[in-house]
Amino acid sequence: MRLSTRKLLDRSFTGVGLFSILLMGLALLFILGPIFSKGVGALVFRQTVEHRRFLLDKLQRGSPKNLADEVRQVQEARQPVYADIAALDDKITSGPRAERRQYRQYQEPLNELKKLVRELLGPLPGESVPLITTEQYGQTRWDRAEKKAQQILFIEEYDYSDPTKMGVRILKPRVEQFRGTPVEPLFDYLNQHLEEMLRPRWTFYAGFLFDMPFDSYMLGGIWPSILGTFYLTLGAMLLAAPLGIVAAVYFVEYGDENFLSSQLFSLIPRGKSTPESSDSLRDRAFKIAVQAERNMVSMLRICVSTLAGVPSIVFGLFGLAFLIQTIHLSETKSVLAGSATLALLILPTIIRASEEAIRSVPHSYREAAVGLGAGKWRTIWTVILPAALPGILTGTIISMGRAAGETAPIIFTAAVSLGTPLSPLQALSQPTPALPWSIYVLSTEHAALDQIRHVQYGMVFVLILLVLGLNFTAILLRARIARKLRG
Amino acid sequence: MQATLEQPIAMQAPVSYRVDASSAASVRSESTGKAVIAAENFFIYYGTHAAVREVTIQIPPGKVTAIIGPSGCGKSTFLRAINRMNDLIPSCHTAGLLSLDGVDIYAPRLDVVSLRQRVGMVFQKPNPFPKSIFDNIAYGPRLFGVRNRRVLQEIVEKSLRRAALWDEVKDRLDANALGFSGGQQQRLCIARALAVNPEVLLMDEPASALDPRSTARIEDLIGELRGAYTIVIVTHNMQQAARVSDHTAFFYEGELVEFGATRKLFTKPEKKATEDYITGRFG
Numbered sequence: 001m002r003l004s005t006r007k008l009l010d011r012s013f014t015g016v017g018l019f020s021i022l023l024m025g026l027a028l029l030f031i032l033g034p035i036f037s038k039g040v041g042a043l044v045f046r047q048t049v050e051h052r053r054f055l056l057d058k059l060q061r062g063s064p065k066n067l068a069d070e071v072r073q074v075q076e077a078r079q080p081v082y083a084d085i086a087a088l089d090d091k092i093t094s095g096p097r098a099e100r101r102q103y104r105q106y107q108e109p110l111n112e113l114k115k116l117v118r119e120l121l122g123p124l125p126g127e128s129v130p131l132i133t134t135e136q137y138g139q140t141r142w143d144r145a146e147k148k149a150q151q152i153l154f155i156e157e158y159d160y161s162d163p164t165k166m167g168v169r170i171l172k173p174r175v176e177q178f179r180g181t182p183v184e185p186l187f188d189y190l191n192q193h194l195e196e197m198l199r200p201r202w203t204f205y206a207g208f209l210f211d212m213p214f215d216s217y218m219l220g221g222i223w224p225s226i227l228g229t230f231y232l233t234l235g236a237m238l239l240a241a242p243l244g245i246v247a248a249v250y251f252v253e254y255g256d257e258n259f260l261s262s263q264l265f266s267l268i269p270r271g272k273s274t275p276e277s278s279d280s281l282r283d284r285a286f287k288i289a290v291q292a293e294r295n296m297v298s299m300l301r302i303c304v305s306t307l308a309g310v311p312s313i314v315f316g317l318f319g320l321a322f323l324i325q326t327i328h329l330s331e332t333k334s335v336l337a338g339s340a341t342l343a344l345l346i347l348p349t350i351i352r353a354s355e356e357a358i359r360s361v362p363h364s365y366r367e368a369a370v371g372l373g374a375g376k377w378r379t380i381w382t383v384i385l386p387a388a389l390p391g392i393l394t395g396t397i398i399s400m401g402r403a404a405g406e407t408a409p410i411i412f413t414a415a416v417s418l419g420t421p422l423s424p425l426q427a428l429s430q431p432t433p434a435l436p437w438s439i440y441v442l443s444t445e446h447a448a449l450d451q452i453r454h455v456q457y458g459m460v461f462v463l464i465l466l467v468l469g470l471n472f473t474a475i476l477l478r479a480r481i482a483r484k485l486r487g
Numbered sequence: 488m489q490a491t492l493e494q495p496i497a498m499q500a501p502v503s504y505r506v507d508a509s510s511a512a513s514v515r516s517e518s519t520g521k522a523v524i525a526a527e528n529f530f531i532y533y534g535t536h537a538a539v540r541e542v543t544i545q546i547p548p549g550k551v552t553a554i555i556g557p558s559g560c561g562k563s564t565f566l567r568a569i570n571r572m573n574d575l576i577p578s579c580h581t582a583g584l585l586s587l588d589g590v591d592i593y594a595p596r597l598d599v600v601s602l603r604q605r606v607g608m609v610f611q612k613p614n615p616f617p618k619s620i621f622d623n624i625a626y627g628p629r630l631f632g633v634r635n636r637r638v639l640q641e642i643v644e645k646s647l648r649r650a651a652l653w654d655e656v657k658d659r660l661d662a663n664a665l666g667f668s669g670g671q672q673q674r675l676c677i678a679r680a681l682a683v684n685p686e687v688l689l690m691d692e693p694a695s696a697l698d699p700r701s702t703a704r705i706e707d708l709i710g711e712l713r714g715a716y717t718i719v720i721v722t723h724n725m726q727q728a729a730r731v732s733d734h735t736a737f738f739y740e741g742e743l744v745e746f747g748a749t750r751k752l753f754t755k756p757e758k759k760a761t762e763d764y765i766t767g768r769f770g
Binding site for chain 1: 599626665
């Protein structure tokens, strides 16, 4: 091959590699970008006066005096809206008979309008206070308020007249329904004075993270979920890492070297007289034992590999059937049972990575330690494991992210939709909400999904941050250890 | 550790490691270096293949003995048998007698740990642990239960001085050993072996991975250690064997062909094979 061809090949190979890395980076950006920007929206947004009222009423946050002023101004701005509605209501219900009949047709549209206004601004004057927290207040977020206002201004309809096409969205001004009624000016007024009615203000709402959930996450509050995920991940690591590392040590240091059979047969004295007369019965038995042990070790290896391929929901069911129902690790679902299930799930990854790491420790370290008189255990503990630590950490990092993000294994073993933040001790016996599970529940079972999209994005955002944070810490740790080892 | 040391056939660990701090400060400055390594009809097998056959030799104490021979002649295997490094290889077993001061090295109840404390080893490639210089040297003493920092410091300094490395590293004892040159690393490994006060020092081609300058320093070091320790060195380099050793053993195809004073073996070998080898006719 000519030199120029070789160079060209070499360059194009480098180019392809670089391109693929770039592509991956872009894809990551493409995925993470929207999640991050929308997720941040759960924390940083324009809060309306309704949000401030909620915070003061329910959580005693903010200044009562300022808010009272604000509420007075807001009420002033809202007065015309309420007045218009009341006027039409009056005509329908208590006007002269002829008028009542004339206005009866407005009953339905007015009820619809009232419902929407209630959703936008909270209960109308004179109405009783609803039981559900969210219904006691209007829109707490400006972006949602604007959408709601659009719904008031326009009726959304779909035109299905052409069967060959998707329905075409048509926006009809709602004002058309109220021509000639006292409500007619309401729409223009609402359009122009929405800000005065809700007084949006940029805010950083830390309560999204650190509060308890209100009304099925309508107002954020994901602290129990964050704590739950933290406990589950930590618990899984604490259970899986030592087990996995010990298993890896066995596979590498003992499994390959007929440890069990050698130990067994070292108890039986060897005939040492001459090389030729080595007692053949002992040798034959030893060979059989070695073969049996080899088979066992390779079986174990296959088991570990298989375990890595088992669908995670199966682990969940196993956790329920074995950990909870058979050995009664806890009475019901609990963080402990969930952690144990997750630990089983990530065990193969940790074993594999640790095995590789231990295997790659130079043999010369072993020789040096043994040559100085260290026993096997001492060698592993003081030389091999420290040298393999960066590699072991890598496997641990990967599995940590997996444990934090898994939903299926905790469905039956640990997760509940709503719960209180647990103390570490309570975590042994009590279930907890967890981020992946909460995200799943919100997206499948929530009554008003479009109302809490931001909460979902916020949760995803926090979950990703949590995993990235954990990974970052571990990566820093690994880099520090690796630097120390390299010298 | 204590329990194993008290086993009946256990080789006696030097007094300094069984008593702590106060007396450990008086680690004897001169090793007795009088351990006699003797092999009698000694065989080493890898599986069924005999790598070393029928070796009978008495390695004189306090002297430097070189083992030479072509690759695969079993010289390294024999060397590693002396402190039972071959135990790491599962298929390896021995027959015949190999003894240190009359005690069978392969006796079933022998305490391998104290054997290896008496018989130190330096390997072909420098293999310091990825730890600090201090921790490298202190590894052995710590194994034998020395915990006192001050005592450890003394041992570290003494060992580094003996290995002629102290002046180069005394300000960098906390630096990672892997950051030093190959020659320095090898002298560090020698210091590490000396730190447990061995009587015998086994060297498996200690200079073969080093440049000529570092090799010269290692050879000088061996010269300085002569008399204090029984040194057995395996080497491919016949000039090196001639330079550093008092006695030389020539191994060929697993058998000990000739053993004698270095000067005599290199000038008037008794066997034809020895002559052929040292004159470069084969190997």
